[in-house]
Amino acid sequence: MEKRELTCIQCPLSCRVTVSGEGDQLKFTGNQCKQGIEYARQEVTNPTRTLTTTIATAFPDFPLLPVRTAGEVPLGKIFEIMKVIRAVQVEQRLKPGDVILEIIPGTDKALIATADMCEGVSAVVVK
Amino acid sequence: MHTDVLVIGAGPAGLAAAAAAAEHGAEVLLVDRESRPGGILKQCIHDGFGVIRYEEKLTGPEYAYRDIEAVRAYGLRVLNNTFVLDLKQSVDGFSLLLQNPIDGAFRVDTKALVAANGCRERTSRQVFIHGDRPAGIYSAGTAQNLINLHGYLPGRKVVILGSGDIGMIMARRLTLEGAEVAGVYEIKDEPSGLTRNRVQCLDDYNIPLYLNTTVTRVHGTKRVTGVSVAAVGADLKPLPGSETLVPCDTLLLSVGLIPENDILEPLALEFDAKTGGPVVDQRMMTSVPGLFSCGNATHVNDMVDYVSESGFNAGRAAANYCQHGGSQGSVEVVSGNNLLYAVPQRLVSGEEAAIYFRSDKTIDRVILVAQAAGKELFREKYLRIRPPEMQKIVLQPLSPEVESVEIGLEEVT
Numbered sequence: 001m002e003k004r005e006l007t008c009i010q011c012p013l014s015c016r017v018t019v020s021g022e023g024d025q026l027k028f029t030g031n032q033c034k035q036g037i038e039y040a041r042q043e044v045t046n047p048t049r050t051l052t053t054t055i056a057t058a059f060p061d062f063p064l065l066p067v068r069t070a071g072e073v074p075l076g077k078i079f080e081i082m083k084v085i086r087a088v089q090v091e092q093r094l095k096p097g098d099v100i101l102e103i104i105p106g107t108d109k110a111l112i113a114t115a116d117m118c119e120g121v122s123a124v125v126v127k
Numbered sequence: 128m129h130t131d132v133l134v135i136g137a138g139p140a141g142l143a144a145a146a147a148a149a150e151h152g153a154e155v156l157l158v159d160r161e162s163r164p165g166g167i168l169k170q171c172i173h174d175g176f177g178v179i180r181y182e183e184k185l186t187g188p189e190y191a192y193r194d195i196e197a198v199r200a201y202g203l204r205v206l207n208n209t210f211v212l213d214l215k216q217s218v219d220g221f222s223l224l225l226q227n228p229i230d231g232a233f234r235v236d237t238k239a240l241v242a243a244n245g246c247r248e249r250t251s252r253q254v255f256i257h258g259d260r261p262a263g264i265y266s267a268g269t270a271q272n273l274i275n276l277h278g279y280l281p282g283r284k285v286v287i288l289g290s291g292d293i294g295m296i297m298a299r300r301l302t303l304e305g306a307e308v309a310g311v312y313e314i315k316d317e318p319s320g321l322t323r324n325r326v327q328c329l330d331d332y333n334i335p336l337y338l339n340t341t342v343t344r345v346h347g348t349k350r351v352t353g354v355s356v357a358a359v360g361a362d363l364k365p366l367p368g369s370e371t372l373v374p375c376d377t378l379l380l381s382v383g384l385i386p387e388n389d390i391l392e393p394l395a396l397e398f399d400a401k402t403g404g405p406v407v408d409q410r411m412m413t414s415v416p417g418l419f420s421c422g423n424a425t426h427v428n429d430m431v432d433y434v435s436e437s438g439f440n441a442g443r444a445a446a447n448y449c450q451h452g453g454s455q456g457s458v459e460v461v462s463g464n465n466l467l468y469a470v471p472q473r474l475v476s477g478e479e480a481a482i483y484f485r486s487d488k489t490i491d492r493v494i495l496v497a498q499a500a501g502k503e504l505f506r507e508k509y510l511r512i513r514p515p516e517m518q519k520i521v522l523q524p525l526s527p528e529v530e531s532v533e534i535g536l537e538e539v540t
């Protein structure tokens with residue numbers, strides 16, 4: 001592997017951690033504590049992120065529904081996943097946590113709604 | 128129409144204030160100009176909200192949903208699509224002129240008023256940019272609104288001026304939606320947003336961040352065709368000969384937020400030039416008795432958890448004010464060495480107080496010291512402190528003879 005420089009985000013010190021070496025012979029420098037090694041190892045072997053985006057709905061008053069992956073998915077697959085979920089349209093009014101796709105193809109994670117599409121707190125007419 | 132506590136703004140600050148006031152027995156009216164509650168969180172679809180309050184990384188809408196459900200459970204009166212047009216003090220509180228499409232313009236009288244109306248983005252008018260005013264220049268928040276709530280992509284090739292959090296988050300968002308982000312240009316020598324956002328929004332997608340660099344000119348007459356960027360010297364002025372052209376069709380400005388308090392102007396209250404918001408005590412009371420301020424209207428927060436905290440404090444205090452009256456605490460908080468600002472600026476004696484502060488620069492190994500008349504009240508060590516990351520400490524109740532508390536950061540030598 002080529003040398004890689006990462007910023008550890010486990011604490012405010014933000015150490016620049018340099019990773020070199022291969023397989024289980026990875027070498028770490030620049031980290032000021034052990035957490036930095038764990039972070040950097042994960043980042044160079046299998047970085048994962050929660051993907052948040054929006055999908056189209058059938059409702060003109062709520063045209064886009066914010067969604068996220070239920071858990072982290074591989075960073076390298078994000079664009080692939082975007083392609084899959086861009087094709088999905090929501091036909092029902094959903095609430096946060098409602099499942100849109102049980103399994104996003106190519107992952108083992110679900111796609112869930114993050115916003116409430118139902119009426120907001122209703123307006124009460126006053127005079 | 129009458130109420131005990133009227134809350135302006137149904138963002139996280141206002142939702143918390145409304146719930147807390149109701150919990151403490153007040154009759155509450157919550158007013159927001161938008162059609163749905165949640166405030167700016169509605170468009171913040173990324174995750175990272177609620178880390179302190181829930182120990183979870185929620186998205187903005189998920190975070191708002193929990194507070195909206197709480198407000199719903201209290202059965203509070205909520206007026207959506209309703210603007211606060213004007214307000215003034217009255218004999219027993221405040222009189223507000225409101226307007227909405229159903230009721231037209233109408234007056235509401237309230238004993239206590241909570242201003243939870245949020246902040247607004249600085250614009251290019253405040254950060255001066257030379258050139259014509261072609262289409263294609265947006266604030267980062269406007270772009271966030273267009274993409275996340277309306278599904279419009281503001282451009283195909285984008286330059287971002289300023290490394291604020293919203294700008295970095297939009298760099299990632301635009302990339303995911305198929306636009307190309309040519310770069311983020313920051314005049315200072317370090318990003319103005321959180322490190323986590325630099326790593327997960329820019330580094331993850333190989334979006335370049337140019338420090339000590341700024342946009343000097345916008346090209347294009349009808350639509351942006353490109354921007355000139357230049358390196359800056361220590362005086363933040365462009366270095367002659369360093370200018371280069373970056374072709375793009377869109378420029379996003381992410382150059383900071385300021386509390387928005389125009390609506391309070393008729394009340395002639397005391398403001399803090401450092402925060403841009405009203406001077407408050409730990410109950411979030413302003414210099415006008417019965418007027419409370421919370422959330423980003425008081426000072427710009429980077430953590431929504433602290434916004435909610437201030438809302439709960441303001442709501443509880445507003446309900447108590449309806450029963451017992453009272454006025455702002457008189458103990459002065461002086462923000463000293465290496466501090467950008469500290470909030471609250473006043474304290475009520477005999478009550479615990481959380482103090483939120485920012486350093487004025489990045490400093491390694493510092494000690495925060497709070498003292499009154501030479502006596503140390505509190506001390507805490509920090510390995511590194513950065514202006515974008517607001518810090519919180521809790522002071523024990525002050526004894527009645529204390530007149531001022533000074534807090535400052537001392538470098539460890």
Ligand SMILES: Cc1cc2nc3c(=O)[nH]c(=O)nc-3n(C[C@H](O)[C@H](O)[C@H](O)COP(=O)(O)OP(=O)(O)OC[C@H]3O[C@@H](n4cnc5c(N)ncnc54)[C@H](O)[C@@H]3O)c2cc1C
Pocket residue numbers: 135136137138139140141158159160161165166167168171209210211212243244245246247248267268269271292293296384390421422423424428429430431434
């Ligand atoms: C564009 C933008 C993006 C942001 N993104 C992030 C982010 O990604 N992460 C983060 O942690 N923080 C973000 N922030 C900071 C964010 O504002 C706070 O975390 C938090 O949401 C502030 O809550 P609030 O309740 O104080 O204000 P807001 O959420 O802004 O709520 C204020 C409410 O007051 C209403 N209002 C204002 N004036 C009136 C009036 N005259 N009459 C009636 N109603 C009125 C508004 O409609 C709004 O609903 C962002 C801020 C902005 C401006």
Ligand code: SF4
Pocket residue numbers: 008009010011012013014015031032033034035036037
């Ligand atoms: S390596 Fe350790 S000290 Fe350095 S940033 Fe990571 S957690 Fe903090």
